[in-house]
Each structure stands twice: as structure tokens, then as C-alpha cells.
Amino acid sequence: MLRVENLVKDYATGFLKKKVRVLNGVNLTVNKGEIFGFVGPNGAGKTTTFKVILGFVSLTSGSIELMGEPLGDVEVKRNIGYLPENPFFYDYLTGEELLHYMGELHGLNGDSLSKRIDELLEKVNMTHAKKIQLRKYSKGMLQRVGIAQALINDPQFLILDEPMSGLDPIGQREIKELILEQKEKGKTVLLSSHILSDVEALCDRVAIIINGRVVKTGELGRLFEGIHTNYEMLLRGGDQEALNNLGDLNVEVAKRAGLTVLKFDENVKSRVLDVVSDSGGDIVSLHPLRKSLEGLFVEEAKKDSHIET
């Protein structure tokens, strides 16, 4: 569906046209029929990558193949739906008019377009705001209309830049369902996010981009192989002396708001649980600290700075 190889993008900024490298070797392959997550912290280059793919900005070097066509082919866009980051539309149009305009740009018109608009507004729960001008929309409403306009041409390939942002949890769930529905129909979806949990339940594969470079690609579960998972346990009461001895097992012990906080590695989990039940303490909560994208970012950033120094 999409193949991006060694993509490099420099922006000339300022009066002196000083070059700033925004993308520094992005490699992506999105296969037909999968949901692909593009994950990275803010400013890592996710949106810029999308902009290059869609031809909004030129590329400095590298190659891109979109649906089998080289970059710059306008016809390819007939089969693409795109949701920009923080979508903003014309203030003076109503939701319906916006979708109509976008549909016209795809060459759609007449009754079939009107029907399609009604369907999509229904699907994103915006039928009530059909006749309201966009300047009266909330951020979440704009996001919903944005998704509707991306789907107006029933695209084969859907590119969504931060689709969950601005939505409440209910809205997020609805959008996730919508994306999964697209997959069921055999469509391909490429979505970006800076929150790992957003992509966790959705994506078949994920690429992680940091500082303009894709550092890891693959199934999400496999990405964290080799990275130790930590646990955090909150305890009420219990024999303090016994708990303090846990230090021998490399367990961090701390006090917080009258509770005891234990932090430990996966491989000592069963032994810690034994000690805790022996001490007579009451387990308030136990949760893994693993799969922290932030942790991964930090780790990768460390690698980066290591390379630089």
C-alpha cells in the first residue's frame, strides 16, 4: 500500500535559510488490509512524514511509493482519505456543506453524494449538527467531521493524523470501532499517535519514530521484548520489618500517603507476592509498569545522545 524508504526532509528556516533536518531516514511499509500505527512523541516527525507522503511538502531525498504509484500522482488521491492533525475547517460552512465541498473535490455529486453525507454524519454521530456552521463546533465535533470528510470517498487507504485527540473516552471508543470496521471491509489504515495505549488495541503493526528516525517497526508485543517490565504494588498495613527485608530482592520500598509502595522486577514477582501475603498486608493495587512508551523514548533518546557524544 505504502512504501517509504530512507526519507529525509530538510526545512530551510529563518532569514538565512538555515537548514533544519526534520526527517532523518524514515522507513515504513504499510501492507494492504492492516492497521498500521505510527507512534512517537510530539515533534518526532509523524505529521511531516504524512505531509511528504501527500505531497504538501517536497522531500529532500528518499523514495515513496503510494498505492503502486510514485509520489506526485494526483489520481492516487481518489482512493485516499486523510484526516489532518487538529483539523480546522471553514468557519462559514455548515458540517453538511463542508462534506459536500470535499465530496465535490473527489468528483462526487448529486443524490449519491447527499446520501453518503447523511450516512457518514450518522456514523460519526453528528447528524444533529448538520446545519450548524463549523465555527460553533467544539474541538471534538470538528474531529468527528474531520473523520467523516476523510471517509467521503470510501477510500481504500485511510491516513489519520492523531485521530483520538480532542475526543472524550466515548468518542475515542467510537472512532476505534470505526477504524476496525474499515479493516473488516478490507481497507488499509495508517494512523499516528503519541499515546501508546491508543494504538495498542487497534494496530496490527507499529512503527516508532523518534527525532525524525524510525527506530523500531513490528508487532507491538514484540517491540518490548528484551525490555524488563516493572511492577508497582500498593499495600496497606503489613509487617514493616518483613517488608523492609524485601530490599534484598532489589525491591524499592517507599511510603506514600500511609501506604507502602513496592517497585520490583518481573522475575521476583512470585517471591514478593509470597512475602507480602506472609506479612499480612492488604494489597490495594498491583499493576505493570512495562510497555511504557515514554520509557522506550527515554531509552532511545539515550542511545541517540550516546551516538552523538
Next chain:
Amino acid sequence: MVNSLRNSSVVWILVVILLIVVSVPFQNRIDDIRGKFRSIEETLYFSSSALEKISLGYKEILADIYWLRALQYFGGTKFQEQNPELLYHYFDILTDLDPKFVNAYRYGGTFLSEPEPLGLGDIERGMILFDKGRMNNPDNFRLPLEQGFLAFLYLKDYEKASELFYEASEKPILSDRRRASIRGMAALALSKGGERELSIQIWKTIYETTENEGRRKHALKNLKVLETKDKEDFLTSALSDYLDRFGSLPKNLTVLVEAEIIRKIPKDPFGGEFIIVNKLNAVRSSTLLNEELRYNRLYLSSRARRFRQSYNRYPYDINELKAYVDDNPAFEFPPHPLGEEYVYDPQTGKVRSN
């Protein structure tokens, strides 16, 4: 892909240039129909109060624009129909916008007053402009001084010239030497027979102070004319001495030297020679004579044409033309400089001399 884009950019830029070239004949056709300088001519008819409002208070800059336009529009030699009314209007607006713009009065007033080819020969409007300038700039001595020159040289109103010189001499900015010389001019303007002396002084002043090459040449020429006239007078008086002594005119001027009335014959500054005009008992420079004759002929022919505009025919004979010319109190029928009669052709209205 980048290359092909660049190539097509080049092609399109060529298309742009081509289109502009194609538009040129259309521009020319429009200019032909509407006149090239329409907008400039149109702005002449704005009133100055309207312009003041348009200028949003930037009156002086607008005056400057008008000034530049006037210089270019009227200073050009291409304009056959230079209209004194238009020029006056232009300078009137310009000085309404910027009443302290002394050079506008000086340039406009002088250009209006001076005869062709230096100016437009409209002395009345020139004087009005200078009057306005003096009123708005009471401390400036150049305005009354130069207006005095014009009044003296072209208006031949010696009383007014004297008053203006006197006014100029009163300005506190003058040095004592300058004041004295201008006072002298005021006195000379009134004295009988002082005309030529003052004229020489004025032309000398103009020659020394003007930056305009054409005016300088004109001043120099006038100085030469005055010098020639002095010499003519000198020789004419020698001639009458001879006539008194011998009762008849000499054959030529060398006879005067031989009779030891004069020491030698002066040179004609224009390179011509002095000749004796028998009918008038006078000596004249051939250069001045020819010029005067030519001028008179052209003038009389033009009056004959004017006559035809009013009566649909040329005057029947020289006497009818003479009566027509004398009808206008401002002009006088110019006598033939050799004391002879003009030859007039009633068919063509042309005046010749033999």
C-alpha cells in the same frame, strides 16, 4: 521530476514574457485612442482645494509631484501645443498646495512671461503668478527682483519695474552692496535714456545667476544686441557729424575714419557689418537689420492670417493691414528698418521685403 518541473517553469516564464510582448500593441492602440498623457492632462482640471483633501494633508509632497510633472510636461520640446492657460493653472495649484515654494513662482512666472522660444509669452499670467508669490513670501527678494526684470524687459512698464526693484531692495536679507545695486536699478528704470544701461545690467544679472543653459545663451545674445546697438548709436552720431560738416552722406564708413571723425570702425559683435541706411540717416548692424526685418515680416504675415480668420479674406493691401494692426492698442505697426515699404501679396497674405 524536479528537473521537469524546472523546465516547465522556464517555459511558463517565457509564456509570461511573450504575453507581455503581445500586450504592447494593445497598449499602444489604447494610448492612440485615448492620448498618452491623459491622466496628467486631466489632473490639471482639479481644483486645488479638492487636491488638498485628496492629499490627506501631505500637501507639500503633492506639490512636489506637480512640480516634477510640470517640469517634464512643459519643459519638453515635443509639445507643440503648450498652453499658457494650462501652465498657469498648474502652477497656481502647485503654489496653493505649497505657498512657500518660491522656485515654483520663479520658474512658472518666468516661463510664462518670456517670449518664445524661451517661454510662452503670456506676460499677464506670469505677472499674476509673481504677485501671488510676493504676497505669500514677503521676505524673499528674488521674486520682486525677477518680476521687475520681466516688467522692465517685456512689459516695458518702467514705473512698475522701478517699484519692484525698490521693493526688492528693502528686504533685510540683502547685503549692503547688493542693496545698493538694486536701488541703482530702481533709479535707472525711471530715468529717461537709462533703458539700455539697465537692460545691460539686468541681462548681466540673468547671465550670471541663471543655471538654465537656454536662458544663459539668450541673455548673452541680448547683451550682444545691446552692445551692437551702442555701436550703432555711436556710428549714427558720427554720421550726423559728417552730415553737418559736409552736407551729404558718406559713401561708406571708411570715409568717417578718413575724415577723422572716428578713429576706427568698431566690429559687429555678431560678425556682420555696419551699413549706412541712407533713407534714415543712420548706421545699422546688418545682423540686427536682417533679424528685425525677418521678425517684422513674420509678425505682419501672422496678423494677416488673423485678419482672415475674422473676415474670411486677407487684407486688400498693406494699408488695410496697417489699420488692422494699429487697431490693437497693445501693438504698433513696425516700421521698415530700412525706411522702405513692405511688399504685400494680398493673394497669399505674405509680407516680403525687396
Next chain:
Amino acid sequence: MKAIWSVAHNTFKEAIRDRVLYSLILFAILMILSSLLFASISAQQSNKIIKDFGLTVISLIGIIISVFLGMGLVYKEIDKNTVYNIFSKPIRRYEFILGKYLGLAFTLLINTVAMGVILLLIVLYIETKHSGIIQFYYGGIYISELIKAIYFEYLEFLVIIGIALVFSSFTTPVMTLLFTLFLFAIGRFSSDIRLFAEEVKNPVVEYISEIIYRVIPNLEKFDVRSEAVYGGDVSWMLIFYTTVYAVIYTFVLLILSILIFQNREFK
């Protein structure tokens, strides 16, 4: 091609909803009030004053709309990120530029026609009421010249929109405003440059001035307002030549806009 019309339609819709039409209402009220006022105080010159005033106001409103809407035409879409929606659709950049231009040109057409009709009605009313005296002062009633003058004003708007579009496709609205007004001023005084070229004896300066005169928009050529008041021949040939000139010049501006916009990055 259909995409051009979609963009044009949307641009028109935006302009209309941007309260441009209020200018029409303002114009109508201004004209009617002033005609009533002038008719009473102008010593039988109300006809001239209404025409002068009306043509000037049509021109001013048109130029203001051209410049102020023109300067945001492209910039606003980039600034508000709406280009990302547009260009994720199968539309080429030149189609977008042409659509934007046509949309605003159509807005001005509606606007100018409406203002022109209002003016025409008032002038007709006044002239039929005082036809004798107007015949006496102006030697005729110049209705067709009035219409031609409005048409010429519209041609000027077409060029000015083009100028604003060129600048709008690479710089900010403030700069666009400055550049456009600058070119407008030069264009209105183009014959001064001509005069300068003829008067300066230096062949190099003359050559350069001549080129400048040919390249800048000769906006003076679109002014036949005085003919509408005093009468005067606005021949069909003049209309033809002036129209061709406006069209050629507009094409030049559109090509330049497209060339610039083609390489523009939407950061």
C-alpha cells in the same frame, strides 16, 4: 476541471458569508441619501455629482474588496490548515488557484453589477426628472458611457485581484496589502513613468522606463469615468483593446501565481 468550479463556488460562498454583501447595502443607502442631499444643494449639478460620486464609490468598494479578500485568498487556507484537506483530494494546485481567482472575480461581478444597477436607477431617475437642464449643461445624457465606465472599473478589479493573488501565494497578508497597494499606485500613475521615459534623454534610462511602463499594470487605461459625466467617445474598439489588455495581463498574473504556488510548501 470540475474541481475549479468547486473551489470557485466555495470561495464565492465564503466571500458572501464574510458580509461582503453589507457593502452593497451600505452603497445603496449612501447613494440614495447623497442623491437626495446633493440634488437639493448642488445648483442643478446633481447629475454630475451623483455620477462622480457613484463611480468613485463603486471603484473604491471594488478595489477594497479585491485587495482585502484577495490578500487572504491563498494565505488564509494555508494559515488555517485547510489546504491539507483540499490537497488530500485529487485536485491539482493550478486548479485551486484558478478556482480561487474565479470565485473572487465572480463575487466582484455580482457586487459590481448590483452597485451599478443601483447607480443607474438613481441616475435615470434624476436625468428623466431634470432632462432639460442636463441636456443644456452636458450636451446629452450619457447612460451607455456610464455602463461602459462601470465595465472598465470591473476590468480593473480583475487585474487587482490577480495582483493580490500573486502576492498572496507567497507572502503574508500585510505584505500582500503593501505590495498590491504599491503596484496599484504605480499603475494609476503609469503615464508619469511614460512621460519620464520620453523626457529623459539618457537612452538607458529611457529603455528601462519603457520596459517598466510595459510591465506594470496600466490601471489608468481602465478609467473612463469622465466620459460618463461629460460625454466622450468610448468606442467599441477601445472597449475591445482594453478588454484584451486586461485579459492578457490577468493571464500573466495567474501564470505567475500558479508558478509560485506550485512550489509552495505547506509546512
